[in-house]
Amino acid sequence: MQSRQESEGVYMNEKDDVVFQSKPMPPETQSSNSGKHQLTTSTQNDRDVARKKYKFNVIISMVVAFVFIATLALFGVQANWASVNNNQNIELKENTESAMRTSEKTHLDMIQELKEKIESAMRTSENNHLDMIQDIRHQLQNMTRSSERYHSALMRNISDLANVDDRQSREIGILHTEQERKKVECSKIDRYAFKSGNESRGVFEIYVSRQKVDVYCDHSIGAGGWTVFQRRMDGSVDFFRNRSEYVNGFGSITGEFWIGLIPLYNILQTAETFQLRIDLEDWDGGKRFAEYSRFDIGSPSTDYTLTASGYSGTAADSLAYHNGMRFSTKDHDVDGESNVNCADHHKGAWWYKACHWSNLNGIYHKVQPHLSNSDGTSWGSWRGSLYSLKFVEMKIRPNT
C-alpha cells in the first residue's frame, strides 16, 4: 500500500532533503529506465528513510501541536481562573475598599464629633477659667491694695513707735537689775542709808535712767519717803533754761536743782500712782503746802503732760489750772496761748496754759513784790503772781 505521498512522488535532492513534486513521473518512465537499477534501489531506501522521517516529523508535529493546543488550553484555563480570581479580587477589593471607606467615614465623623465636643468643652472650660482667673485677679488686686494700705499703716505705726521708743529709751533708760528695781525712789530705801544729811532729810543713792544718781529724800513729813525733784532756796542756780536741760536736769542736789523730766518720768513708772507735795515759804517766814493725791507726767511724746488732782493743803490750788497742759520751755512753746511764748515771757519752764497761776521755775526775785511780767517764783493762790517765794520744794511719793 502506497501512501498519498508515494503516489504524488518524493525526491531527495543532493543534500538528502525531501523534495515534493507536484507531478510525479509515470511508473513506465521509471521502470523503463533499467540502466539506472542501482540508483533506483538506493532511491527506494532513501524514500523509506524519508517516509520514516516524514512520519516521525508528522508525529513530532502532532505532538508539538497537541502540546501547543494543550498549552493554549492550559493557559486558557489559567486565564479563565485568573479572570475569575481577578474578578473575585476586584470584588473583594471593592468590598474592602467600600468597608474601609465606610469605616473611614465613620471614624472621621466620630473624630469630627469628638473634636467638636472637645473644642466646645475647651471653649466652655476656657471661658470658665478666664472668668475664674479674672475673679482671682480682682481678688488679688483687692488683697494687694488692702495689704499695701495695711502695710503702709503698719509701717507708719512702727515708725512712730520706733521714734517714740527710741526717744524714750534715749531719754528714760530701762531699769534692769533687781537692785536697780528696788532702789528707784526714796520710799524704797532705808532712811538710815543716807550719804549726807540725816535720816530725816538727806542725800540718798537711787537708780535713775539705769545709772546711780543721788536724790534728796525728805523723811521729815508724815511717814516720809518723799523724793524731792525741785528746789528753790537762794537763787544760786539759773532756771531760765532750754528744753534739753529741763529734760535731763540741772543744779545741785543739796542746793537748787531740777531733777529732770526724764528721771521724774522714770521714777513715776515705778509705782501705780504717785502723790505730789509742794512746800512753800515766803520772805516773812510763812509756810504753806499743797498736796495732790494724784500726780503724773506723760511720756516724752506728750511733752510730759501734767496730771494733778486731789488737792489738799494750806496754799490753795494753783496747779489745777495747769492740769492737762504740756511742759513748755523758752525754746519749745507748747503752751495754751497761741499769741505768746509763755515760758519766754514769764522767764520760766512750766505746764503753761495762758499763761499761769503758778510759776515755780521762774526767776528767784529777792525783793517783793516784783513788778516784771509775773516772771518770779510765784504761787498765785497764796502770795499772788507778783510775789517770788523764798523757798520752794516739790516732791513725790508713791500712793500706798
Ligand SMILES: [Ca+2]
Ligand atoms: Ca504759746
